[in-house]
Amino acid sequence: MAENIQWRPETLAVRGGYPGDKTTNAISVPIYQTVGYQFEGTGHAARLFNLEQPGNIYTRIMNPTTDVLEQRVALLEGGIGALAFASGMAAITGAILNLARAGDEIVASTSLYGGTWTLFTSTLQDLGIGVRLVAEEDLAQADALFNERTKGVFVESIGNPRLDITDIQLWADLAHRHGVPLIVDNTFATPCLERPIDHGADIVVHSLTKWIGGHGNALGGIVVDSGRFNYDSPRFPYYTQPDPSYHGLVFGTLGEAAYISRLRVKILRDTGAAISPTNAYYVLQGLETLPIRIRQESESALYLAKRLQEHPAVSWVAYPGLSDHSHHAQARRYLRNGLYGAMLNFGVKGGHETALHVMDRLALWLIVANVGDVRSMAIHPASTTHQQLSPAEQEAAGASGDLIRLSVGLEHPDDLYEDLAQALEG
Numbered sequence: 006m007a008e009n010i011q012w013r014p015e016t017l018a019v020r021g022g023y024p025g026d027k028t029t030n031a032i033s034v035p036i037y038q039t040v041g042y043q044f045e046g047t048g049h050a051a052r053l054f055n056l057e058q059p060g061n062i063y064t065r066i067m068n069p070t071t072d073v074l075e076q077r078v079a080l081l082e083g084g085i086g087a088l089a090f091a092s093g094m095a096a097i098t099g100a101i102l103n104l105a106r107a108g109d110e111i112v113a114s115t116s117l118y119g120g121t122w123t124l125f126t127s128t129l130q131d132l133g134i135g136v137r138l139v140a141e142e143d144l145a146q147a148d149a150l151f152n153e154r155t156k157g158v159f160v161e162s163i164g165n166p167r168l169d170i171t172d173i174q175l176w177a178d179l180a181h182r183h184g185v186p187l188i189v190d191n192t193f194a195t196p197c198l199e200r201p202i203d204h205g206a207d208i209v210v211h212s213l214t215k216w217i218g219g220h221g222n223a224l225g226g227i228v229v230d231s232g233r234f235n236y237d238s239p240r241f242p243y244y245t246q247p248d249p250s251y252h253g254l255v256f257g258t259l260g261e262a263a264y265i266s267r268l269r270v271k272i273l274r275d276t277g278a279a280i281s282p283t284n285a286y287y288v289l290q291g292l293e294t295l296p297i298r299i300r301q302e303s304e305s306a307l308y309l310a311k312r313l314q315e316h317p318a319v320s321w322v323a324y325p326g327l328s329d330h331s332h333h334a335q336a337r338r339y340l341r342n343g344l345y346g347a348m349l350n351f352g353v354k355g356g357h358e359t360a361l362h363v364m365d366r367l368a369l370w371l372i373v374a375n376v377g378d379v380r381s382m383a384i385h386p387a388s389t390t391h392q393q394l395s396p397a398e399q400e401a402a403g404a405s406g407d408l409i410r411l412s413v414g415l416e417h418p419d420d421l422y423e424d425l426a427q428a429l430e431g
């Protein structure tokens with residue numbers, strides 16, 4: 006794999022992690038739709054189970070198709086390894102459970118995807134893992150939330166729905182000052198726009214369901230490990246004490262691969278949220294065109310943002326690529342190649358009811374609760390994803406009634422604009 010690390014993202018996206026199939030010479034990554042693998046004998050089987058020898062055991066914890074996906078995403082993110090999951094939520098859950106147990110705590114920014122928000126404020130709390138939430142820009146307050154039970158920090162690189170650009174370096178410094186790793190959900194940026202590990206992040210997670218897969222046809226998630234965080238500390242007994250479920254293995258002895266190895270052989274083994282080989286293949290096929298999709302979608306989003314700014318029925322436009330966006334300077338610092346992503350928000354004059362009317366007039370834009378598809382999609386967060394919140398909470402979450410959120414796909418940008426314009430003018 007070492008020689009691949011030098012390749013640029015466009016090359017890694019189509020070639021990374023796949024030297025070719027040794028038995029068939031297939032150039033498209035084969036779908037290994039198998040659950041089990043035949044052992045050479047009992048000795049071979051025992052050595053694999055005892056982690057003395059690498060090799061396929063059972064598809065819940067490894068599969069050759071999934072392995073290519075894991076290697077490719079790890080190369081793109083600059084990590085030492087990765088582990089795929091059945092969905093983004095499964096990946097986030099696994100990433101946290103590999104650090105924290107009942108009585109422990111996580112510090113997280115409030116600028117979070119709704120599903121992550123409910124995982125943190127409901128299910129993790131039910132399991133006894135406390136999550137201390139703080140506004141992304143309020144690092145002074147965040148500093149006061151750490152204690153000896155804190156096991157990690159969680160932020161998103163581009164927050165949803167506000168599209169704020171997190172200062173990863175400051176958050177990484179904060180986490181490291183307190184002796185814990187920083188986890189970054191990089192779903193909205195993708196490694197083509199930002200590589201959090203380059204800015205100090207220790208662990209990166211993705212919903213593969215969004216831009217990396219890109220075609221809205223397969224759920225998936227992934228955790229990438231930088232291999233840089235040292236878990237050899239009394240704060241992390243998972244890594245310093247013998248694990249009875251692995252004959253007393255001390256995971257910390259696995260060195261830089263300690264976190265990602267434990268995630269696979271312990272957390273995924275025991276919780277079982279594995280991606281299917283066919284979904285891994287769909288995601289891989291999508292990933293092959295990620296760099297060109299992100300470029301086109303970012304260019305179209307900037308074009309639409311500028312045109313919408315001029316439309317008389319539009320009161321405001323929020324896009325990190327616009328010079329008046331509150332996080333534009335941060336976006337220029339963190340996002341690569343002069344591209345700012347496919348997500349764009351705007352407000353309609355007239356507020357909530359007018360926004361609903363505009364949504365109902367859209368013909369080309371699909372009304373869908375998803376993002377990152379090749380098809381352009383619109384949603385009105387206040388009446389859907391953020392419906393359960395009070396108007397004050399909606400405002401605080403950045404989901405005001407006048408807001409329409411767009412996920413820009415690959416249709417011609419003029420067709421997309423003309424559909425928005427006719428909806429705004431109706």
Ligand SMILES: Cc1ncc(COP(=O)(O)O)c(C=O)c1O
Pocket residue numbers: 092093094095118120121161165190192193211212213214215224225226
């Ligand atoms: C930023 C972010 N993270 C995680 C997820 C969860 O991903 P999945 O739907 O694959 O579980 C989503 C889903 O929308 C998301 O937007």
